[in-house]
Amino acid sequence: MAISDFSFNTIDGHSTPLARFSGRVLLLCNTASECGFTKQYEALEKLHRRYQHEGLSVIGFPCNQFGQQEPGQATDIKQFCQIRYGVSFLLSEKIEVNGQHAHPLWQYLTKHKRGILGSKAIKWNFTKFLIDREGKIVGRYGPLTPPQALQDRIEELLQVKTG
Template sequence: MLLLKNTPEVDSHVSEFYNFTPLTNQGDEFPFIQLLNKVVLIVNTASKCGFTKQYKTLEKLYEKYHDRGLVIVAFPCNQFLHQEPGTRDDIREFCSFAYGVTFPLMQKVNVNGDHCDPVYAWLKSQKKGLFGLKHVMWNFEKFLVNKKGEVVKRHCSFVDPAKLEDDIVRLLDEDV
């Protein structure tokens, strides 16, 4: 993971969120600075999980609100009962063919532990999860980030992405 340091676009008045540059499923850099003034939903995903069907709802939300500034970013994760065992090509093909996913798909990461991805370390430091826990409890946990790069909500896996629509619309309607 690369971090942008004091570039003209990123200064001390902008959220740390925009300093991250994870890698896409294809291995390309995905600088979060491009998400400035957008509403972002970050989800750790898995293709062999009971919650995998949430991809369908996530894609519907993305299609409906992308033109208004919603970006959904999926981080595949194999930490929970090895429910994302595939290669990056397997993951990309599964998401595309099974659910028609068009939102950004990142490389597989760890969301907990010693090798936790920096994006997830930061997200978890901003908003505690279910029962006040810091760690991600399972696949399809969701972090909702406003246009200023602030984590405003964190939802456990059991929360259907459709239930986030009102919050997403409210955040899209906010002035920066």
């Protein structure tokens, strides 16, 4: 299995194969609207807008597994993200990232890129996975790592020259 073998449903209910993003750098993040880290939507959107034409795709995966911090329905989540943070990057339908009902993509991500002390489990909202253009998972970052801290690594993967 590879990243490109998975698909997910968008927040609008459309099946989307990750093969569609072949050759792009991906930043995948489990999100929540009522979390202390929710403001990371803003930084994710900035990365998306700055690098989407260079080959970056940001995808948010709303999840209600941590403190019930994503209680809304799809339309509520989408509206919140657009109105509050101007989110234009792709959002999935609400998923689980841990346990027996975890989305298969997230099972794959956590199996192949473990967290602190070798843990597979996602510890909280806004855990981020960075995928290179070849579909290799090159980084896993916890919620304490703000999206903007990934900018240099993203530029390196995109081979963007700044300055």
